[in-house]
Every structure is written in C-alpha cells, then in structure tokens.
Amino acid sequence: MTGFGTAEGRVGSARVSVELRSVNHRFFNPSIKLPSPLTRWEGEVRELLRKRVSRGHVTLVARMEREASAVQLIDEDRFGRYVEVLRELQERHGLDGEIDVATVMRMPDVLGVAEADVVPDSAAALLEIVDRAATALTVMRGEEGSRLAAYLLERLEVIERALDSIAARAPKRLVEQRDRLRQAVRELTEGLATDEQRIAQEIALLADRLDVSEEMSRFQSHLAAFREALAEPPADGVGRRLGFLLQEMVREANTTGSKAADAAMLQDVVVIKEELERSREQVENLE
Secondary structure: OOEEEEEEEEEOOEEEEEEEEEEOOOOEEEEEEOOHHHHHHHHHHHHHHHHHOOOEEEEEEEEEEEOOOOOEEEOHHHHHHHHHHHHHHHHHHOOOOOOOHHHHHOOOOOEEEOHHHHOOOOOHHHHHHHHHHHHHHHHHHHHHHHHHHHHHHHHHHHHHHHHHHHHHHHHHHHHHHHHHHHHHHHHHHOOOOOOHHHHHHHHHHHHHHHOOHHHHHHHHHHHHHHHHHHHOOOOOOOHHHHHHHHHHHHHHHHHHHHHHOOHHHHHHHHHHHHHHHHHHHHHOOOO
C-alpha cells in the first residue's frame, strides 16, 4: 500500500529528520538512505521497518542538520588530495589562476564535524524518530487499506450474485440434460424396447458428473473466511491469507466451469473469474 510519514528529533548534537514513503509491492523491499555518521545503524533501522511494515517498497531518507556550535574539523588528507587533483587539471588543460583555500574548502567532505559531537553511542534516538515516522506511515496506509477493503467487498457481492445464479440454474440444467438424454435414446432406438434401468444408471452418472453442489459449498465457505479476515485482520497482516483464499476460490471456479456444460452457467463462471482477478490485483497490495 502507498503511504507517507515524517518525523524529526535530536540525535546527539544534530537534528535529524526522517521521511518514509511506501508504494505497492508483494514483499517487504526497503531502501534506506542515511547520512554517513548514521550508516552504522542501517541494520537496526531496517529491522525496525521490517517489524512495522510487512509488505511494500519502503524508502527511508534521513537528513541531518548540524548545529553551528558543533566543532568544525578539516580533513587535511582530503584537502591535500583535492589540491593535487586541481593542480593536475590545471597543468593538463593549461588553466591559469591560483587555487585558493576557499575553493578547496567548498569541495565535498573537506569540512566536517567531529562524529563524537554529533552521534551518540546508541541507536535509540534515531530509532525513536524512525518509529514515529513509521507510525505516521501506518496511519496513512490504514486509511488506504480501508478503501481497498470496501472495494474488495464490492467484488464479493458481484461474485455472490453470480454464485446464486449458478445455484439456481444447476438443478434446471440437470433436468434439461436428463430430458435430452432420454430424447436421444428414443431417437436412436426408434421405438425399440429399451432398458430403463440402464438409462436410469446413465442419468445417475450424468447427474454426478454435473453436480457442482460441493464446489458451491466450498466457495461459500471461502467467501465467509474472506469476509471474516477483512473484518478482523490478524496482527501479522491479512494480505497473504486473502491471497490464499483467492487461489482456492479460483480452483473452485475452474472446477465449476469444467462441470457446467451450460452456456448460462459458464457466463456466470466467467464473471466470477474476472472479479477474482480484480481482487487478486488489489490483495497483492494489502499488508
């Protein structure tokens, strides 16, 4: 599910802001971007996100704003390397002018802050900020989840109407098939004596092959379980359970279609499979 959350707070002597974004993904897929003084805690941040978000491509971007009073340090080794590179470029390209201190100081990572003044020994402060951002993200994802749940319930209503149509049509279809079989026997025998017991056995076998009552019963059970999972989602997420139930419903729909031998029933099966596919696409986005 999509979502957005932000939070900020202090980490050592610096102020850190955290921005979290999530988009649809079947699995938990994090992308974490931390300032260099905080990268040592990337594993802890990743694990916290894993506990808070079970599905989705989650992007975390943290920014650090250092206080003006922090101790400024010059990386002399980096400063010297920049000077050497700039002089080589001057000679290679025949450039005039002097390389002044201000130019070199503006190069990346020459001027920094003592890490000890910025970053404490514990990840607790950073994780607390990330956790608050994750809470804001979860609230927004919950709102989207409610909209998706309403959409899925609409799909279930369409499916249930098609199932009711199949259940009403199935007995009539069986009578028609029985009468068609008897008519075919009469036409083939052309008035000759027939074995009524054998015909009755064939009709019984036909009825067994065309019977979809078990499929309808299991389908209704899966629908009830689907509704229950939407109404009371488990703590570890509902997406995978709904995905499993949809697979089972597709199985029952396929079996019903293979037994149908009736145009009207097949049309209802097509409607059911279309709605199941629409539901599957959305369930992949649910946590």
